[in-house]
Amino acid sequence: MTVTTQPPALTDAIRVAVPERSLRHDVRAVSIVWRRELIRFRSDRLRAITSLVQPVLFLFVLGTGLSRLASRGMPAGVDFRTFIYPGVLAMSVLFTSIFSAASIVWDREFGFLREMLVAPVRRWAIVVGKCLGGATVATFQGIIFLALAGVAHVPYNPVLLLTLVGELLLLSFTLTAFGVMMAARIKQIQAFMALTQMFVMPLFFLSGALYPLNGLPSWLSVLTRIDPLTYIVDPMRNAVFSHLSISPLAVDTLSPGITWNGWVVPLGLSLGIVAVMGAGMLAVAIAEFRKTE
C-alpha cells in the first residue's frame, strides 16, 4: 500500500488553532524576536564595518599617537595600546548595543512594533528578545574587534578570550536594556540618537577606559565611580593584565582596581553592579511596554 501525501486542497481553509498562551509560547516569541535581530544584522554588513571604525581609530591612531607621550608614565615593557585595549573593546560594543535598541524606535516609525505589541504574547517576551538580540549582535561586533588583540600585544589565551566575551555579553545586554528603556519613551529617532549620543561619550570618557583609576583629582575620581561603565571596564582590564607577563608592580600601577574610599571593590561585586543595573533597566523597559493607550 502506498501512502501519498497530497497538498491541501486550496478551497478549504487549513484549520490553524492558535493555542492557549503558555511559557513555551512566550519562549518561542523571545526566540523569533532575537532571531530577527540576527537576520537583520547579517543583511547589514555595512553596519558591522562602520561601527568598527571608531574603536580602530581609538586604538591605532589615538593609541599609537599618544603612546610616545604616555610611555614616560608607563612601566617598562607595557605598550600604551595594551593598556587602553580593554576600554576600547568595551567601546566597540557601546554604539552597536544602543543602536540595536534604536531599532525599536524605527520599528515604531515603520509600524512593525505594532505587529509585535498586538500579538498574544507577554510583552516581556518581546523586550527580552530584543535585548538578547541587541546583546548578541553587539557581542559579535566585539568579537571582531577581539580578533585584533594581537596587534595590541594582548595574548590569544582561550581563558582570557572567553572571559572577555562573557563580559562583553553582560555589558551589551545592559546597554541594550538601557537603550530599550529609552526607546520606550522616546518616539522620534532624531531625539533618540541625540540623547543617547549625549550619554554615550561621557560614559566612555569617565569609565577609565583611557586612564588608570588611581591618583585622579577627587572630582574626577567621584565621577568615575558613578559611571556604570567603570564597573565593566575594570574587570576587563583586570582579565587582560592577569594574562600578561609583566611585573606585579606594573599591574598595580595600571590596573589598580576600583576603590570606594580606599576599599577595593571585588570583581564579583563590580560585575554584579552591572548585572543588577541591566536587570533593573530591563524591568523598567518591560513595565513601559506593558502600558496601553
Next chain:
Amino acid sequence: MTQAITVSELTKKYGEIEAVRGIDFEVAPGETFGFLGPNGAGKSTTIKILCTLADPTSGSARVAGHDVLRERDTVRRNIGLVFQDTTLDGYLTGEQNLRFHADLYGVPKSAFPARLRQVLEMVGLWDRRGSVVATYSGGMKRRLEIARGLLHAPRVLFLDEPTVGLDPQTRTSIWEYINELKQREDITIFLTTHYMDEAENCDRIAIIDHGKIVAIDTPEALKGSVGKDRVQISTADDALAIGALADRFGLDAGMHEGLLTFSVPSGEQFVPRLFAELPVAIRSVSVSRPSLDDVFMSYTGKTIRDAEATIGDRNRLIATRFGRR
C-alpha cells in the same frame, strides 16, 4: 450564537478630546461590517480598542465572545489585523515576515508550511515569498499584510483602511481578494473605509461622524432611507416637460448635465407612469439609486470631503498632544 463583535456605550477620550462618544453595535459571525466615515471620525480609535491596543474610557466591547479589557490575550488570539500603515519588516523576506508572525502567534509548526502556502497563493505572492519586502510594490505589501493577518486563521479580521493610498486598479484587486476570502474562510470581517464605493462591499455599514454612529444598516437600506432615486430624462421639449412635471406630479425638475433631472421615491415604478402621462415625447430615461455619498450627506448634512476638512484640525491636535502618528 454569540456575536462576533458586541460594543456597548463605548467611549474613548484623549485628554479633553472625545474621539469616540458612546457607540453601540453588534456584528454577526460571518458578516462583513464596514465603518464608514471621514478621517478622524473615530474609526481607527474604535479599531484600536477592539484590537486591545487602546483601553476604552468607558463602556465595553467583546470580540469573538471575549472582553477586550479582561480577556486581552484570548481576544488577540482570535483576531487578525491589517493596519492602515504598513507594519512589515522591509529587511525581511515575505516568508520571513510570515514566519515571524507564526512564531509570535504560536501557530503549530506542523501546520505552518501548508498554511503559509495557502495564504500566499491566495494573495498571489507565493512566487515572491523569497524576496525582501522592501522590493515589493505598495499593493504587494498590502496583500502580504492581508495574508499575514489570515495566517493564524483568526475568527475576526480587522482591516483598517485596507486600500488607502493604493491606485484604483490595485484597490479593485485587493477587493477581489477580500471577496474571495469571504467565500473561502469562515471569517467575520470588520473594516473601516472612507471610500463610499468600497463600503458597498459590506453586508452592513455603520456611518460614523464625530465619534458617534449616525446610521447603521445594509447599504441598500441606507440608500433606501434617503428615500429618493434620481431620474434623468431627455425629451423633445424640455421646457414643456418641466411645466408638465410640476403640474401633474408636483415635481421640481431642473437641468443637470444637459438632462432633465428630478428625484422621486422608487424611480423604477415611477417611469411607467411618466411614459403614460407626460404629454411630451421621451427620448431616453435613466434611473439611479442614491449612492452612499448621498446617504452620508443626508445623515450628516455634509459630504465626506467637507467633514474631513474640519476634522483634520482636531486630529492634528490629538496627534501633537499624544505624540501619535
